[in-house]
Amino acid sequence: MRPEQDFAWWQKLLIKAKIWQPPHLTMHHVVRDMERPVPPPVTGAYGNEIVTATRPRLVPQRNDNHN
DSSP states (O other), X not given: OOGGXXXXXXXXXXXXXXXXXXXXXXXXXXXXXXXXXXXXXXXXXXXXXXOOTTSOOSSOOTTSOOO
């Protein structure tokens, strides 16, 4: 349902008589003011375990162990 259609009968009469203008409210305003959903937990390719030691880096770094 669109937010513009949530007026009482007396509000609709005031709008038709051009006595009262409702505040400009679109679906953008309604969605913007909604409570945001909880983001999902961050998971990597192997769950929450970060695996970088099994694969050598393409560009060696100074602190890497040189075997």
